[in-house]
Amino acid sequence: MINIELEHITKIEGDASISITVEDGKATKVHFITEEYKRFFTEALKGKSILSVPSHLSRICGTCSNAHVLAAIEACEMALDIEPSKQTEMLRALTMHGLTIRDHALHLYLFCMPDIYGKDAFLDFDENDPHENQLLHDAFAIKSAGNFLATIIAGRSIHAMFPAIGGFIKYPDAEQVAQAIEKLESVREATVRLVAEFEKCTFAFDRHTDYMALLPDEGYGYINGRIRTSKGEVYDEKLYRELVEHVVLPYSQASAYQYKGDSYMVGALARMNIARDKLHPKTKESCQSALALFPSTNIFHNNLAQAIEIMHSVDESIDLLKNNPIVQEDLVKMPYREATGIGVIEAPRGALYHKIHVGADGKIMDGEVIVPTGQNQINIEEDCGRLVEDLVAKGVTDVEAITFELEKLIRAYDPCMSCAAHFLKVDLTIK
Numbered sequence: 001m002i003n004i005e006l007e008h009i010t011k012i013e014g015d016a017s018i019s020i021t022v023e024d025g026k027a028t029k030v031h032f033i034t035e036e037y038k039r040f041f042t043e044a045l046k047g048k049s050i051l052s053v054p055s056h057l058s059r060i061c062g063t064c065s066n067a068h069v070l071a072a073i074e075a076c077e078m079a080l081d082i083e084p085s086k087q088t089e090m091l092r093a094l095t096m097h098g099l100t101i102r103d104h105a106l107h108l109y110l111f112c113m114p115d116i117y118g119k120d121a122f123l124d125f126d127e128n129d130p131h132e133n134q135l136l137h138d139a140f141a142i143k144s145a146g147n148f149l150a151t152i153i154a155g156r157s158i159h160a161m162f163p164a165i166g167g168f169i170k171y172p173d174a175e176q177v178a179q180a181i182e183k184l185e186s187v188r189e190a191t192v193r194l195v196a197e198f199e200k201c202t203f204a205f206d207r208h209t210d211y212m213a214l215l216p217d218e219g220y221g222y223i224n225g226r227i228r229t230s231k232g233e234v235y236d237e238k239l240y241r242e243l244v245e246h247v248v249l250p251y252s253q254a255s256a257y258q259y260k261g262d263s264y265m266v267g268a269l270a271r272m273n274i275a276r277d278k279l280h281p282k283t284k285e286s287c288q289s290a291l292a293l294f295p296s297t298n299i300f301h302n303n304l305a306q307a308i309e310i311m312h313s314v315d316e317s318i319d320l321l322k323n324n325p326i327v328q329e330d331l332v333k334m335p336y337r338e339a340t341g342i343g344v345i346e347a348p349r350g351a352l353y354h355k356i357h358v359g360a361d362g363k364i365m366d367g368e369v370i371v372p373t374g375q376n377q378i379n380i381e382e383d384c385g386r387l388v389e390d391l392v393a394k395g396v397t398d399v400e401a402i403t404f405e406l407e408k409l410i411r412a413y414d415p416c417m418s419c420a421a422h423f424l425k426v427d428l429t430i431k
Contacts, residue, residue: 016415018406019251020388027385031251032377032410042367050076050336050358051165053367057354058159060369063106064416066099066150066160067347068369070223071354075367076165079341079358080334088167088332089224090324095154095163096222096345097313097320101146102157103348104268104306107414108194109139112303115408116201135197138190142310145183149317152176166332177321184318191311192286198304199290205409206297207386209263209379211270212243214346220271220278220312222346228274229259230295237344240353244370247378256377257370263378266350267414268305269296279308280315287311299383299412306348306414336362347372349416373415380413 021029041060045053054072058065070092077084110122119125125132147157152172155161162170214237216225227235227243235243247256273295284291287308293301343354350372357365387409391402
């Protein structure tokens with residue numbers, strides 16, 4: 001019998017636990033346990049003004065707060081029958097690109113890359129080694145470019161202040177736009193190097209699953225579109241809640257979900273598997289060999305997909321900023337009414353669902369939020385079970401070796417535990 005208790009782990013956004021029992025080579029129990037999920041954000045919404053909803057729900061998470069802002073705004077606008085302007089849609093796309101660049105860079109460089117190089121932390125990279133020194137500089141340059149883009153467009157890189165129901169309350173000036181273009185163009189080659197790093201990564205774990213993402217009919221985006229699955233199905237985003245089935249896990253505080261009775265995955269790998277042909281033309285040109293690896297069932301290709309998405313967001317942001325002069329616009333306003341609104345967008349980690357029910361007085365009656373990590377929970381459990389079975393079948397019973405492989409696998413999902421829980425304690429029993 002082997003018991004593993006891992007109390008603390010770095011290189012992940014937050015904290016949780018996993019309990020695994022293996023008997024006669026089979027994983028008879030796999031519990032991915034989220035212990036601090038219930039923070040009552042939707043309960044706290046009740047009775048508040050609809051105008052406060054985006055700011056309130058952004059506090060669900062720091063790292064992906066701007067995704068929550070935009071999902072909440074979309075839900076509120078649907079409820080109030082507000083149609084955003086074309087410029088507003090463009091600025092929201094730029095807000096998401098800034099988030100995607102910064103958030104993916106954080107995950108890939110600071111959390112995942114140390115595993116590839118056998119380092120404990122990213123700052124352990126050797127500045128005297130030319131290659132490792134370049135990676136250090138690339139990481140902070142790309143992250144800085146994403147932060148700057150989000151700041152000039154949305155006001156801040158987290159908890160954005162400028163996006164509002166009906167538009168934006170402040171706009172960047174020409175000098176800020178020029179600076180953003182310069183910063184994005186300056187990191188373009190760094191994104192090429194990043195894709196190459198994860199294309200040559202040899203980490204692999206394959207298990208068939210289904211994929212789901214919100215994707216536009218034209219282009220590759222994160223805000224508008226229809227729900228698409230790896231089975232070729234297409235649904236209106238308003239049907240999202242009807243597609244996914246809430247599953248109660250008695251050992252966990254988190255909500256889990258299934259699609260047609262099975263686990264599924266959301267996130268960059270899902271988006272890339274379904275819509276890789278719709279990426280920005282320059283991105284497709286620079287990533288030909290990497291894109292040939294998709295569609296993929298290797299969970300570690302979620303990291304490669306994120307690297308490609310950084311390049312896409314850089315390329316598309318440069319085009320949007322160069323070709324669309326930004327002008328002052330008034331907020332679009334409509335009278336309050338009792339209605340339900342739904343907002344679905346692709347956060348960096350996958351499809352994010354917000355629903356609000358507002359009364360005729362503009363006060364929230366109730367709401368619901370479904371986060372990507374909750375949707376990936378059952379898939380994570382099934383992958384962890386299979387991974388441990390495979391390792392035991394190969395004669396691996398060393399506690400540290402199994403724990404490290406579990407960490408790498410879960411890390412590849414890029415779970416946002418501020419949205420869903422905290423990460424990772426391991427309790428492993430092999431009989």
